[in-house]
Amino acid sequence: MKLYKSILLIFLILLTGTALISRSGKTNDHNLADVIIYGGTSAGISAAIQSSRMGKSVMLIEPTNRIGGLTTGGLGQTDIGNKQVIGGISREFYENIKEYYDDHDHWKWQKKSEYSDGGQTRTEEGENSMWTFEPSAALAVYKQMIAAENIEVIYNERLNRETGVEIVEGRIHAITMEGGRTFEGKVFIDATYEGDLMAATGVSYTVGRESNAAYGESLNGIQLDKINRSLTGLVSHNASKHNLIPSVDPYVVKGDPSSGLLPNINEKPGLDGEADKKIQAYCFRMCLTDHPENRIPFQKPSGYDEKNYELLFRNYEARKGSLEDMYSYGGVIPWINSQMPNRKTDTNNRFGFSTDYIGGNYAYPEASYQEREKIIKEHKNYQMGLMWTLANHPRIPQDIREEVSMWGTAKDEFESADGWQQQLYIREARRMISDYVMTQQNCEGLKVVEDPVGMAAYGMDSHHVQRYVDANGYVQNEGNVEAHGFKPYPISYRSIVPKKEECENLLVPVCLSASHIAFGSIRMEPVFMVLGQSAATVAAMAIDAEEAVQDLSYDKLRAKMLKDGQRI
Template identity: 50%
Template sequence: MKRWGILLCVCLISAGSVSALQAAEEYDLVIYGGTSAGVIAAVQAKKMGKSVIVVGPDVHLGGLSAGGLGYTDSGRKEAIGGLSRDFYHRVWKHYQDDSAWKWEPKKPFKSQGPEEQAAKLPAMWVFEPHVAEKIYEDYVKEFNIPVVRNEYLDRKSGVTKDGDRITSIKMLSGKTYAGKMFIDATYEGDLMAAAGVKYHVGREANSVYGETFNGVQTEAPRHGHHFKMQISPYVIPGDPKSGLLPRISTEPPGEPGAGDHRVQAYCYRMCLTNKDENRVAFPKPAGYDPKQYELLVRVLETGWREAFNKFDAIPNAKTDTNNHGPFSFDNIGYNYDYPEASYERRKEILAEHTTYQQGLLYFLANDPRVPQDVRDKMSKWGLPKDEFQDNGNWSHQIYVREARRMKGVYVMTQDDCQDRIATPNSVGMGSYNMDSHNTQRYVTPEGFVQNEGDVQERLAKSYEIAYGSITPKAGEVANLLVPVCCSSSHIAYGSIRMEPVFMILGQSAATAAAMAIDKQLPVQSVPYDELAAQLKKDGQVLELEDPDAAALKKISGVVVDDEYAEYVGEWSTSSSIQPFIGPGYRHDGNQNKGTSTAKFSAKLKPGRYDVRIAYVPNRTRASNVPVTIEHAGGKTSQKVDERAPIPSGEIDASLGIFEFGDTGAVTVSNAGTDNFVVVDLVRFVPVD
């Protein structure tokens, strides 16, 4: 009898195990994360005849594209193809209908220009959040894609592997999904990490990949999001004993170029409106503390009035409102542990960000310490009644600008983004600035407050993104692709991390996954030539000749554009004043005189050359710019009046004819100059 009882027990356990295995839903491709990349990857898988499911914590599809980022950060539109382009084409189609314009007359936003209307697949690049979400929902209905929402991966024991292959993933609810291939489409990289893939959080030192804009940036060129004015960080101005104001770090910033654990700031990309019929006044959030904004009061007292400079217009009298200035909507320093935090801790971080940002809006609109002109203007804005209706009209997706970054087969770096090296095996393109928001707010040695980490480095051309950057290293995981938390240095990710690019990489990842299934190969071994052929067939743009680069090639002589100069000190990129050569020019900001140089070096054939310089003349330019030419006979120095017009019919001005060996150089300095110093191009023209 005892024997039969044991057998019965064994049979029941076996039956339960079989039942559990049968309960695991099986698909060709399991996508974790309902972001824009996740949805697009699912569509591509379906188009290639594969079964697919999207499962993840998202309740709303589309991630940040449906979460408030309606003023698309895109760079060159020609670099956006495939299903990513199709998404923006669907946006365009939506706004062609007069009924789509409820709160304002139909208007031609700048992204609806003649070049887009004439395009093979016309697109619109600005849109309302609910319109984006509907398009993603339309995708899953059109392609019959199952979506399981509000399901969180069991990050401790939810990934089952057989050798280096994931066989299934389990949610905290116990639901299990088996697949031949997996894609991590989350902003955090949770599946990637749980599967044992190596990754990085924070900034690498510049020395790791031979970069200049990674690591601590206390001495790097800054954008407008730093303190241009000298403001005391102390409760009693000038008195360190009184303690620091809120939201200022007590830690030193670190050595320039050094790596650290810090993560660039997050914020909610807010959708606001000034249309009274659709406006909800800014709420006073629970936990509101006006003392958190004392530093902003001091900024406003200096006369600063740029608070509204990033209220970018989207249809129907709404905005995509982003961070701008030294104290704004970026919650600097409050997200360092988010990438690897528990779900509970992440909720706390999100709540703190919401309180901070909603409190800042309420403060600007209501606090008597805010100048009246700012309060009056802010009070006209509010949250739109017809957006995020299940979340108090507040975005459901914070802008996770950066979290984990995979250490994959290929690491994208600054050299790739600046197109200084040949990037292998392109599966898509990027072209946006190398864009890092601030990572910390600290006290300078002089006793003033300053922000650190912001880099806005304009790129001269589009660049390729390597297939190896979305695949783990061989031996880690053979059937996982990572299009969002891809393999990249911090500063290169600052350019890659744009929603159009995530959709591009999502499509490419799904294509590679389908081919790996058909060929029974690990993702690292998918034949690139066949992958590229399929991607091109499906409309992806894998390479693109840059018109600025093509124009530079047509200029005679040995041309050194400002993109390729060696810089010391602070230089900013610009394209605001024309005419210039190439994609833009650089200037010294008319500050820090005597600390900035730009050296234009060239390899030459020995001989005589007319050395010429282009500088974008204007009345705001310096009249006494020091220029030094290094030639075979030594060095010759002279001064250039950059107010003077370029000779008629020419693109640059001559510095004289010199004899050269196999190299030459021209160095421009801002020492002792009386206004803005500009560098655009140096040219060495052979003299017969």
């Protein structure tokens, strides 16, 4: 009898403990949920919301202290191309942005009637969505959307990339963070810009540019031609607007190769059309203001090195005065300063020497966390130095200095006292290689997938990848592609899931399977939100069907996406 009571007591304790785990989703540092999402980017947030709405328990793990990625990190000028293809939770976000700005309490630094956006994705009169916004507005809207759902958000937890992924019979069983916290789930979604979970799982991926021959493309590999034509005759002007004035000298001492090259210039660029492991440049999408009460003047960073801006000085000094030359090669302020509400901006790269830190990011995708922090700091110091230089240096034309010095970072946007954000614009890092690779042919409509999970509509776009010395001994930028003129096109379900033999319960909506140049079209925040929602739909349906994420009935998946307002 004693033995029976002891066994019964142990059973009840175990049962109670199991119930506690089931209700709370965690015990100590072990966390349980149906769907585990790593990366609180726009895609991760969208995926978390959809998982919750489909009745799944979900944990959203963000490696930093701020969710939203670039959408809350300065990219307030929405890049999409054709906003009619944006539906579902992504569209809902932009509708909520409009609702946010319909509240007059959210207009502190200017009246609502004084604001008019002038960017490439404009809000038309009578629209129920708004496509331009402050980072703080995006953060408030995301938090409001999350609060309405059953989502647990975990901050400041970074994946142990060395030993933190536990695989059992072809599936991720659990992932462990650097601090030891473990998350166990049925399906995992990697929504990071870097693809860290994907890589740590052992899924196939690539970094850099494929050769044009790899997928029969014309805009992928090294781009040494001044004008590149795609298979259907689309034109990419990769010399106009984003190169240096011809005849800018690359050497520390002008005309003296023995003095060495200025920073981040390559002696040999490689062969036209060939592959390389370099990636398009990163920058910060600065949120600036000219309101004197909210403006932090541009500061000269510690360790400022004038040599880093010598090409900028020489570029201004080489300008001839023709208005066409000035605009083509950067004779005016080298930025796109798009207006956001409350007298703020989304400020992006423009012209031959600008906010893009060309050549400073090659190691970033595969770098350790500590190495990445160093790279991010170097980008910040470069860009801070650039803005101080434009505003103050005597070798910058006076009219440029006067205009730039009117601006500064905003006091009320980011956590840092200097007004700079922590989110670097990771334009691309790793890209998965799955059973279907999106390519230039998909962008141009020469190939059309039969299993779409979203649509893209932006031009094939790559910022510059490198600077090099040309045959005449002068500096050239290389890698910029801007190929437009095609219709919206569908993105394959197979491009957001790995090969089945590599992992059966992982989805990758950001670092999806695409060539460098196709990714340059897909890589827009609204599209990442769309793909995040689709990835979560796949996850929930795979859990219910007890299937691998690769094996769902596409007809059933399609019906659910359409029911939820997706446009595919």
